[in-house]
Amino acid sequence: MLDDFFTRALISGIGVAIVTGPLGCFIVWRRLAYFGDTLSHSALLGVALALLLEVNITLAVFFISVFVAFALLLLQQRASLSSDALLGLLAHSSLAIGLVVLAFMTWVRVDLMGFLFGDILSTTALEIGIIWFGGFFVLLVLFCIWRDLFASTVSYEVALAEGLSPDRANAIFMVLMASVIAISMKIVGVLLITALLLIPAATARAFSKGPEQMAILASAFGVISVFGGLLGSLEFDTPAGPSIVVAALLIFILSFVPKKLFVGARNG
Amino acid sequence: MVRGVTFSIGFGEIVTLIGPNGSGKSTTAKMALGVFKPDEGKAYRRKDLRISYVPQKLVVDWTLPINVKRFLSLTNSVSEEEIDKALTSTEILHLINSEIRTLSGGEFQRLLLARALIKLPQLLVRDEPVQGVDFNGEIALYQLIEKIRRELGCGILLISHDLHVVMSKTDRVICLNGHVCCSGTPATVTSNPEFRALFGERVAGELGFYEHKHDHEHLPDGSIRRVDFSQRGDLIDSDSPILREKSNKKGKVKSDA
Numbered sequence: 206m207l208d209d210f211f212t213r214a215l216i217s218g219i220g221v222a223i224v225t226g227p228l229g230c231f232i233v234w235r236r237l238a239y240f241g242d243t244l245s246h247s248a249l250l251g252v253a254l255a256l257l258l259e260v261n262i263t264l265a266v267f268f269i270s271v272f273v274a275f276a277l278l279l280l281q282q283r284a285s286l287s288s289d290a291l292l293g294l295l296a297h298s299s300l301a302i303g304l305v306v307l308a309f310m311t312w313v314r315v316d317l318m319g320f321l322f323g324d325i326l327s328t329t330a331l332e333i334g335i336i337w338f339g340g341f342f343v344l345l346v347l348f349c350i351w352r353d354l355f356a357s358t359v360s361y362e363v364a365l366a367e368g369l370s371p372d373r374a375n376a377i378f379m380v381l382m383a384s385v386i387a388i389s390m391k392i393v394g395v396l397l398i399t400a401l402l403l404i405p406a407a408t409a410r411a412f413s414k415g416p417e418q419m420a421i422l423a424s425a426f427g428v429i430s431v432f433g434g435l436l437g438s439l440e441f442d443t444p445a446g447p448s449i450v451v452a453a454l455l456i457f458i459l460s461f462v463p464k465k466l467f468v469g470a471r472n473g
Numbered sequence: 474m475v476r477g478v479t480f481s482i483g484f485g486e487i488v489t490l491i492g493p494n495g496s497g498k499s500t501t502a503k504m505a506l507g508v509f510k511p512d513e514g515k516a517y518r519r520k521d522l523r524i525s526y527v528p529q530k531l532v533v534d535w536t537l538p539i540n541v542k543r544f545l546s547l548t549n550s551v552s553e554e555e556i557d558k559a560l561t562s563t564e565i566l567h568l569i570n571s572e573i574r575t576l577s578g579g580e581f582q583r584l585l586l587a588r589a590l591i592k593l594p595q596l597l598v599r600d601e602p603v604q605g606v607d608f609n610g611e612i613a614l615y616q617l618i619e620k621i622r623r624e625l626g627c628g629i630l631l632i633s634h635d636l637h638v639v640m641s642k643t644d645r646v647i648c649l650n651g652h653v654c655c656s657g658t659p660a661t662v663t664s665n666p667e668f669r670a671l672f673g674e675r676v677a678g679e680l681g682f683y684e685h686k687h688d689h690e691h692l693p694d695g696s697i698r699r700v701d702f703s704q705r706g707d708l709i710d711s712d713s714p715i716l717r718e719k720s721n722k723k724g725k726v727k728s729d730a
Contacts, residue, residue, distance in 0.1 A: 363547070366524055367549075413538040415540065
C-alpha cells in the first residue's frame with residue numbers, strides 16, 4: 206500500500222492535519238498567527254544549515270524553530286521594538302539568510318520550490334514514520350499540559366495565582382510549535398504552514414460550543430482539506446501543498462454559506 | 474511601586490484595600506497571591522493554601538468558544554454537583570450552558586465568583602471591576618461575598634476602587650498610596666443619616682463608609698508632605714507610623730489564612 210506515492214502523501218498529510226488542528230486553535234485564541242509565520246519562515250534557515258552540516262533536515266528545522274522562538278522571547282523582554290516589528294524582523298531576516306546560504310552552496314542542488322511550497326508527493330516511508338510518531342508525541346504532550354496552557358490562555362494571572370504552571374506550559378507550547386513546523390514543512394512548505402494551522406481552526410470556531418470540541422473539529426477539517434486538496438491536485442494537475450490550503454479555504458468559505466442560505470429560506 | 478505595607482489576613486477575615494489609581498492596590502494583592510515576587514520583603518502564605526483569584530479584568534477572546542459550565546473547571550477538575558452548588562449559590566444556575574460572551578457585566582462577575590468559590594478556597598482575592606457592574610449589582614455581590622465568608626470561613630482580600638464606600642462587613646480597611654496612608658474599620662452607612670438618604674434603606678446595610686485619617690499628602694511629583702494638622706485644629710501624634718514603617722520593613726505582605 207505504501208508503494209503508491211499518492212497513498213503515502215495522503216497518510217502523511219492526514220497525520221500532519223490531525224496535529225495542526227489543536228495547535229492551530231491555540232494560535233487563533235492567542236492571536237499568534239504572525240508568530241507562527243515567523244517560526245515557519247525561519248525553517249528555511251534550518252534547511253540551509255542542515256544541508257551545510259549534512260544533518261537531518263527535520264531535526265535541524267526543529268532546533269532552529271526552537272532557537273528563534275526563544276530568541277523572540279528574549280528580544281521582547283529587552284528590545285524597545287513592538288512585538289509585531291520584532292516578529293517581522295526575525296521572520297524575513299531568517300528567510301533571507303536561509304536563501305542566501307542556500308545560494309552559496311553551489312555544490313548542492315536543491316529544489317527550493319519544494320521547501321517553500323511543500324513536496325508532499327515525494328514523502329518517503331521514513332518521513333511518514335517521523336510525522337506519525339512525532340505527531341503522536343506532540344498530541345500526548347499537549348494533552349498533558351492542556352489545563353495549564355488553556356487556563357493561561359484565558360488568564361495568565363489566574364492560572365499562576367491558583368497554583369498552575371503557565372510559564373512552563375507556554376515554554377512547552379513553543380517547543381510543540383517548533384515540532385509541528387518541522388514535521389509539516391514537507392506537506393505545505395514553509396510559506397504555507399501557518400495556513401494549515403489557522404484555516405481549519407477558524408472553520409471549526411463556527412461549529413464549536415467548547416474549546417475541546419473546537420480542537421477536534423479543527424483536526425477533522427484539516428483532514429478533509431488534505432483529502433480534498435490532494436484529490437484536486439491529482440485531478441487538475443496543480444501543486445499539492447497550495448491545493449491543500451485552497452481546499453481548506455473553500456471549506457472555510459462553505460462554513461458560512463449554509464447558515465446564510467438557511468436564514469434566507471426561512472425569511473422567504 | 475509599594476513600600477512599607479504590612480498586613481495579614483486570617484480565616485474568616487475580610488480586608489479591603491483602597492487607594493487612588495496607580496497606588497499599588499493590585500500590585501500588593503498580586504504579591505500576596507504570589508503572581509509578583511516582592512523586590513524587598515516577603516509574602517508568607519500558609520503551606521498548600523487553596524487560593525482563588527478574581528482579577529479586575531478578564532477578557533475572553535471571541536475566537537474562544539467557552540460556556541459557563543466549562544469556564545468553572547478552568548484551573549481544577551470539578552464535579553457536576555460542585556458546578557450545581559456554585560452556580561446555585563451565585564444565582565446563575567439558569568446560565569449553565571450560556572456562552573460567556575453573552576453574559577452581562579453583573580452575570581459575568583457572579584460567574585467569576587462562582588468559579589472562585591467552587592473549590593472552597595481558604596483565601597479569596599477579588600479585584601473589583603472599575604466599571605461593568607451597576608450599583609445594585611455591586612450590593613448583591615457584597616451580600617454574596619458575606620455569605621461566602623460565613624459559609625466557607627475563608628479569608629477575603631478585596632480591592633475596592635471607590636475611595637469612600639466599601640463593604641460594611643469589612644474587618645479592616647487599608648488605604649494605600651505607595652505605602653499605607655491610614656487604616657481602620659468602616660462605619661456602616663446605616664449609622665449615617667445622610668448616606669442612608671443617599672443610598673436608601675434597603676442597601677445601606679451592605680455599604681460602609683470609610684473615613685480617611687491622613688497625616689500627610691501626596692504631591693504630583695511623588696513626594697510626600699506632612700500636613701500640619703494643628704492649624705486645622707486636629708490632634709496628631711508627632712511620631713508618624715508611616716515614616717517609621719518606611720525606614721525598616723518594605724513590601725511585606727502576610728496572609729495567614
